[in-house]
Amino acid sequence: MSKPGEKSELDRALALDIVRVTEATAVAAANWLGRGDEASADKAAASAMHREIARLPFEGVVVVGEGEEGDCPAFYMGEVIGEGSPSGAKLDLAVDPIEGATLCAKALPNAMSVLVVAERDSLLKVPPIYMEKIAIGPGYPEGLVDLDATPHENLKALAGAKGVSVEDLTVCVLDRPRHGQLIEDIRSAGAALRLIGDGDIAGVMHVTEPLQTDIDIYLGVGGAPEGVLAAAALACLGGQMQGRLVAFNAEDRAWAKLAGIGDLKRKYTLQDMVSGDLSFAATGITDGSLTAGVHHDKKTVTTSSVVMRASTRTRRWIKTEHADRRKFGA
Numbered sequence: 001m002s003k004p005g006e007k008s009e010l011d012r013a014l015a016l017d018i019v020r021v022t023e024a025t026a027v028a029a030a031n032w033l034g035r036g037d038e039a040s041a042d043k044a045a046a047s048a049m050h051r052e053i054a055r056l057p058f059e060g061v062v063v064v065g066e067g068e069e070g071d072c073p074a075f076y077m078g079e080v081i082g083e084g085s086p087s088g089a090k091l092d093l094a095v096d097p098i099e100g101a102t103l104c105a106k107a108l109p110n111a112m113s114v115l116v117v118a119e120r121d122s123l124l125k126v127p128p129i130y131m132e133k134i135a136i137g138p139g140y141p142e143g144l145v146d147l148d149a150t151p152h153e154n155l156k157a158l159a160g161a162k163g164v165s166v167e168d169l170t171v172c173v174l175d176r177p178r179h180g181q182l183i184e185d186i187r188s189a190g191a192a193l194r195l196i197g198d199g200d201i202a203g204v205m206h207v208t209e210p211l212q213t214d215i216d217i218y219l220g221v222g223g224a225p226e227g228v229l230a231a232a233a234l235a236c237l238g239g240q241m242q243g244r245l246v247a248f249n250a251e252d253r254a255w256a257k258l259a260g261i262g263d264l265k266r267k268y269t270l271q272d273m274v275s276g277d278l279s280f281a282a283t284g285i286t287d288g289s290l291t292a293g294v295h296h297d298k299k300t301v302t303t304s305s306v307v308m309r310a311s312t313r314t315r316r317w318i319k320t321e322h323a324d325r326r327k328f329g330a
Contacts, residue, residue: 010091010117010118010119010277010278010279010309010311011089014056014058014117014279015279015281015307015309015316016307017056017057018056018115018117018279018281018307019281019283019305019307019318020052021049021052021053021056021115021281022049022112022113022114022115022281022282022283022305023113023283023303023305023320023322024048024049024051024052025045025048025049025052025097025098025113025115025283026045026112026113026283026284026285026293026294026303027048027294027301027303027322028044028045028047028048029041029042029044029045029048029097029098029104029111029113029285029294030104030285030286030293030294030296031044032044032104032105033104033107033285033286033294034105034106034107035105036105036106037105038101038102038104038105041098041101041104041105042097042098042101045097045098045113046066046073046074046075046097047074048097049075049095049097049113049115050074050075050081053081053082053093053095053115054081054082054083055083056082056083057082057083057084057089058082058083058084058089058090058091058117059080059082059084059089059090059091060080060081060082060090060091060092060093060117061078061079061080061081061090061091061092061093061120062075062076062077062078062079062080062081062093062094062095063077063078063092063093063094063123063124063125064077064093064094064095064116064123064124064125064126064225064228064229065077065079065093065094065095065225066095066128075095075097077125077127077259081093090120091117091118091119091120092116092117092118092119092120092121092122092123092278093115093116093117093118094115094116094118094123094225094228094229094232095114095115095116096113096114096115096201096225096226096229097113098111098112098113098285099111099112099113099114099198099199099201099202099226099229099282100112100198100199100285100286101198102197102198103197103198103199103285103286104285104286107286108197108198108286109286109287109288109289110196110198110199110202110286110288110289110290111198111199111284111285111286111288111293112199112201112202112282112283112284112285112286112288112290112291113282113283113285114201114229114280114281114282115280115281115282116229116232116278116279116280116281117278117279118232118274118276118277118278118279119276119277119278121276122274122275122276122277122278123228123232123273123274123275123278124228124231124268124272124273124274125259125260126224126225126227126228126245126259126261127224127245127252127255127256127258127259127261128223128224128225128255129223129224129245129246129247129248129252129255129256130221130222130223130224130245130246130247130248130252131221131222131223131224131226131227131243131244131245131246132147132220132221132243132244132245132246133200133204133218133219133220133221133222133227133230133241133242133243134146134147134154134217134218134219134241134242135204135207135217135218135230135234135239135240135241135242136158136207136216136217136218136239136240136241137207137208137209137210137216137237137238137239137240138208138237138238138239138240139238140158140161140240141161142240143240144157144158144161144240145157145158145217145240145242146242147242147243147244147267148267150185151171151182151185151186151189151219152166152185152188152189154217154219155169155171155186155189155190155191155217156189158216158217162216165190166189166190166191167190167191167192169191169192169216169217170191170192170193170194170210170214170215170216170217171186171191171192171193171194171215171216171217171218171219172194172196172203172204172206172207172215172217172218172219173186173193173194173195173196173218173219173220174195174196174197174198174200174203174220174221174222175195175196175197176220176221178221179220179221182219182220183195186219194214194215199288200218200220200222200223200226200227200230201226201229201230201233201282202288202289202290203215203218203222203230204218204230204233204234204241205230205233205234205237205290206218206289207239208234208237208238208239213289221246224243224245224246227243227273228243228273228274229280231243231270231273231274232273232274232278232280232310233280233282233308234270234274235270235274235278235280235310236278236280236308236309236310236313236314236315237308237313237315238313239270240270241269241270241273242267242268242269242270243267243268243273244264244265244266244267244268245261245264245266246264247264274310276310277309277310277311278309278310279307279308279309279310280307280308280309280310281305281306281307281308282305282306282307283303283304283305284303284304284305290306291304291305291306291317292304292319299323300321300322300323301321301322302319302320302321302322303319303320303322304317304318304319304320305317305318305319305320306318
């Protein structure tokens with residue numbers, strides 16, 4: 001990890017390299033759009049992302065991926081990918097070939113492909129279990145909201161900081177049976193709800209621009225890998241986030257142990273989850289609130305992406321027309 005005044009191993013040109021990876025991945029997934037086959041879409045996307053990352057000029061280590069070695073064919077924790085480079089750049093990788101596989105299979109909005117490359121040892125290594133999350137956008141006192149507070153307490157604190165009433169707030173929550181009590185508590189407090197079927201990376205990102213998204217705060221339990229990817233996005237966009245791993249059963253506890261996590265009660269801040277410089281890229285698979293999806297005509301494939309850098313807080317929106325559809329196996 002670079003220190004103040006030191007040069008980061010992340011090269012500016014790498015941003016375009018990683019967005020090419022998410023573009024190819026999104027197109028591979030889009031070939032299964034609306035076909036109701038999540039497994040095939042996920043397999044195609046993972047294969048495309050793995051192939052493209054293997055061509056990049058660095059040594060990448062998967063710290064947020066699909067599982068343990070032997071449990072999955074690609075992107076297992078600790079897998080080393082990339083061609084290497086003369087400079088010897090070594091980076092952490094966090095991958096989600098399809099954020100919202102169900103959305104892709106059903107041709108619903110907000111499915112996307114996500115890749116994060118970060119300075120070595122700067123991303124929290126998490127197993128493929130669940131994480132309790134809370135996130136708000138930038139511009140508020142640190143620690144304004146907290147996982148240990150009640151939903152009503154958090155909403156009251158946020159409303160006070162905004163100078164509005166709780167009734168003026170909208171909360172984003174994954175639409176899951178496990179959130180029944182949370183949903184009831186939010187409604188009892190008087191806030192509005194935005195329930196989403198999948199895609200909690202995008203859900204967390206939405207809190208950074210409430211005037212555009214009408215989402216003020218994200219609450220609930222989602223995937224732990226997606227939690228780290230969302231934290232990486234907030235490191236680029238600004239905002240606050242806390243996460244705490246959730247083990248629902250013995251298998252989850254075994255996953256946590258394999259990942260070297262002994263304290264399942266620990267509360268992680270954004271800085272705990274992301275502690276160094278990184279680049280974040282996402283390409284839409286289906287049309288969504290962040291990016292447009294993959295679109296085809298007879299000769300071309302068009303993709304829409306966002307690529308961001310934590311150290312500079314830059315965001316680039318990239319619309320690419322790929323003239324040769326065969327490049328992606330289309």
